Amino acid sequence: MISLNSYITNKVKLIEDYMRGLFPEQTEIPNFYDAMKYAIFVGGKRLRPILTFIACELSGGDIRRALPYAAVIEIIHNFTLVHDDIEDGDTVRRSMPAVWVKYGLDNGINIGDGMFSFAIKHLLDCEEYTINEKIKLLSLIINTTLEIFEGQALDMIFRRKDYVTEEEYMRMIQKKTGVLLSAALLGGAIIAKESNERVLKALELYGKYIGPAFQIRDDIIDLTEGKGRGAIGNDIKEGKRSLLVIDLLSKCTSDEKARVIEILNKPREETTDNEVQEVINLMKKYNSIKYAEKRCIELKNKAINALKNIDNNNEYKSLLIQIAEFIVLREK
Amino acid sequence: MISLNSYITNKVKLIEDYMRGLFPEQTEIPNFYDAMKYAIFVGGKRLRPILTFIACELSGGDIRRALPYAAVIEIIHNFTLVHDDIEDGDTVRRSMPAVWVKYGLDNGINIGDGMFSFAIKHLLDCEEYTINEKIKLLSLIINTTLEIFEGQALDMIFRRKDYVTEEEYMRMIQKKTGVLLSAALLGGAIIAKESNERVLKALELYGKYIGPAFQIRDDIIDLTEGKGRGAIGNDIKEGKRSLLVIDLLSKCTSDEKARVIEILNKPREETTDNEVQEVINLMKKYNSIKYAEKRCIELKNKAINALKNIDNNNEYKSLLIQIAEFIVLREK
Secondary structure, three states: OOOHHHHHHHHHHHHHHHHHOOOOOOOOOOOOHHHHHHHHHOOOOOHHHHHHHHHHHHOOOOHHHHHHHHHHHHHHHHHHHHHHHHHHOOOEEOOEEOHHHHHOHHHHHHHHHHHHHHHHHHHHHOOOOOHHHHHHHHHHHHHHHHHHHHHHHHHHHHHOOOOOOHHHHHHHHHHHHHHHHHHHHHHHHHHOOOOOHHHHHHHHHHHHHHHHHHHHHHHHHHHHOOOOOOOOOHHHHHOOOOHHHHHHHHHOOHHHHHHHHHHHHOOHHHOOHHHHHHHHHHHHHOOHHHHHHHHHHHHHHHHHHHHHHOOOOOHHHHHHHHHHHHHHHOOO | OOOHHHHHHHHHHHHHHHHHOOOOOOOOOOOOHHHHHHHHHOOOOOHHHHHHHHHHHHOOOOHHHHHHHHHHHHHHHHHHHHHHHHHHOOOEEOOEEOHHHHHOHHHHHHHHHHHHHHHHHHHHHOOOOOHHHHHHHHHHHHHHHHHHHHHHHHHHHHHOOOOOOHHHHHHHHHHHHHHHHHHHHHHHHHHOOOOOHHHHHHHHHHHHHHHHHHHHHHHHHHHHOOOOOOOOOHHHHHOOOOHHHHHHHHHOOHHHHHHHHHHHHOOHHHOOHHHHHHHHHHHHHOOHHHHHHHHHHHHHHHHHHHHHHOOOOOHHHHHHHHHHHHHHHOOO
16 A cells, blocks of 8 residues: 555655746746746745646556646646735735735735736646546536636625624635645546546545635644744734534624624734634634534545445555545644 | 627627526525626627627637637636735726725626636537537636636745836736737637637737737826726836836936836825826826837737738738737727
8 A cells, every 4th residue: 555655755756847847937027937936936835736646546547647737737726825824915925925025016916916817827838648638637626716716706705794604604714725636636537547436526526625624724734833924813814704603603792792893803914922812712602613623624524425335445546545634634 | 891889789788688697596695696797797809709709700609609709708707806906905907996996806707706617517518518628728718717716926035125127017918918818819719619720820929919019008098087996106106117107217317217216116005196297297208108119019019910820811911910909909
């Protein structure tokens, strides 16, 4: 059996070496191509390329043919982070200055736009895929990005209103996080010429569930360890309606509710660390962190359950199970 | 012979009706789809779709087959305007609040991203083109957008430095404006199955020349009539290194040069109307406006000259000539 750790180490090197080779070396516009490299190589778990590789191997495909698509997905993921950081006012990403902080807001927007075009151009230009595969992969990618932006639009609406239901929240993070993980997996299967609809459906569902599980775990980490964004409770300052917030608001007294909303709605630079702590204390009092952990585990179980539709009980399926288990346990 | 006016009136209606049908009516995210419609239907000359139609008809194609591509190009053009307005700090577009002013900066970025994906999705989903045509048209579009963003990155570098040569400037605006006009024309020809390389080259060159001609005329209008952005001399406040500025700096005394650069480098909100007038007066003193008009006419002549390679001396070629003539004469 392959160890998840060695698989990841090996594949992270593979995709990073490949991606490094894509960008021009010296250009007259360092605020464009060098900035893209900064955005991409400042860190990252490379979860999406790894999912593409696993899905490709699970269906008996050659991993080298999966490389261009995996790179495209990873670049697009990083593009969304570049724009998200501006939209959310986040100044730190992976313990380093966010792209827009390092290069300026104007460049930040343009760098993200460039990454999106650069990624699609690579898919169109690469020699690994047939024209039919290119169209299939592109449709998958573009339907996915559109859904991500729809999710982001929903998120912005939610931040501007006081009450969000758990169902609304789950739909939003599925769009923001789940669909891209599904696309990473489905692309890998398409490249391996997987034709079994049950396998495709299983991979899609798995991504749809681990995406939100990943996000909820991330939101819990933000309250305990911080997300490498310089401080604990960043999401509270940002006014984010996370599952923790939604659960807390559904349980606390109306006075507490008013106070929590007051703190969340404050401009982020006016929210004090004491106020952040106040909200965290209430979350502890009402077991909202425990509730989020429970939901996270439920989603993980659903993801693993979806894999039952994959007959090939091979080592790659086991890697997907291990990844799901890892997501709900990770501390940073 | 077709009159340019009636051709434009007719085709503007055609493309606007078509585009209106593309967007969902009522959604739960008005800050996304409604905002896209705001961005697109607040106004606009529809120059790019018209060029696509003319190129298609010039090569004997059916204009109805050109509609999806023309819409995609127009939506992408408007997406770049949505992001440009944020990047440049422009608050007014076509005499109305810019998208980011109306919907907020965070939504503004996301709406632009959404328009880009929405446009490409339409090209992938539409039934008018074969898979081969889709790949060709998409490559054209994506190479073009990447070049636009490269041009924008160059523009941002130029705004942060004092001296820019005319050659640097021309290269930058060719990327920012020329390539998309070329793509509008080339796409129309591809849809009409044009195979004559000389015709394709002529259309590409025509776009490459009228793009900068259009931009230079726009920059002149900004100093005389204003660009529908609420005030005259907006570009000066923004610190834009236009051809007018480049020419002025190459002719004025070193004291005047220092003063002009001082005014251009001031944050836009600190630049007074008197300072704007000071720069305009210097431009008049040194004939920089006349110089820009001259360069604009030269570019127009080059564009018309490029069309000589098109043998079919038909009415559509005459429309392209009329458009080039109109661009250098227009007052707003």
